[in-house]
Amino acid sequence: PRIAVTVDMIATGTDIKPLECVFFMRMIRSRSFFEQMKGRGVRVINDTDLQSVTPDAIAKTHFVVVDVVGVCELDKTDSRPLEKKPTVSLEKLLQAVALGNTESEVISSIAGRFARLEKKLDQAGKAEIEKLTDGKGLKELTSDLIASIDPERQIEQARADFCVSDPTVEQIKQAGIKLIQQAVKPLCEPRLREKILDLHRKADQIIDTVSADEVIEAGFDAEALEKARGLVQSFEQFITDNKDEITAIQILYSRPYRQRLKYDEIKSLAEMIEKPPYLWRIDRLWDAYAALETSKVKGVGSRRLWTDIVSLVRFALHQEPVLEPFEEHVHERFAVWIAKQEASGKGFSDEQRWWLERIRDHVIASLEIGRDDFEFTPFKENGGIGKVxxxxxxxxxxxLEELNEVLAA
Structure with a gap:
């Protein structure tokens, strides 16, 4: 037989598919932990793989749980986080306890804070606390607090205090208060509370949201600049090498353009450079140009569109003096077009202007607009082709023909 023995290991993340027998040899009080451990046996395996490790097996149709300690019959509890009052400061929680507050949520929250603080303390800090508690450390204080709100401990205490085997709810409540009062008794000492708060302040990271840092100098290091230069040179060489091969580059290379650029063509180009052997993303190329020619690059860090590849290629070919998002390019040309229309005496109503702006936005994302595009959002919801x-x-x-020429030019 093949037997694996573990302690606190086979709970989550373990996948032994041929496993057909799970032994429980210690008590588990957490319901979720118990279910996770039991769940190791539910792994599915095909017959061939099972027979390769267990030759006399036919198929895994079930698994067996062997309960050595009675864990299956034990009443279990759902694990809950200790921290119940995350927005209340430790100082206020300790003050509440000192004033007689025995709410389980307060006790639980203090225990959670103590547990985190104990891990941050050095030996000197731990010794300072022990000095004020007659040798009891923060870890022991935490354990006492947790034990005082444990329902099972409260039931045991009620049985002992009232000499009954089945205490009432009121008796359990009184026993619980007694346990909590005993657990928090050391915290009624002002010097201990102040020492804990002092250590807590020192251990906690302070985030200054008031004092503003002043940037003295910003820039790229030499290695980053060299990488950016290599990326830009490779991209520009790629354009040169493919000026007669890739449709989008052919069109952008020829000025005035022999034909109108299509969305599918620039999308194909963008997807091509993102694949091996290039692995160039539009945003990385944009950042590379920004590193080398900061004053000539706009829109660093903003969301990139497929159509931004048009701006990149034009800038790489030195057709444009500034690298700006295609969106800004279209906005500028749209503003000029509107101004020319109005100068010629052609005004637009608010409703017409709304449609013109939506047409502009469509060109930003898709390079052009056609009759069929009015059957889609946002045009369709506002009347579609009939309304426009x-x-x-x-x-x-x-x-439309004029806007396609002007905006994407």
């Missing part, structure tokens, strides 16, 4: 035609009439088609 009602507002602009036959001028709509020529206007």
């Amino acid at each position: 035609y009602q507002l602009f009439g036959e001028e709509l088609w020529g206007m």
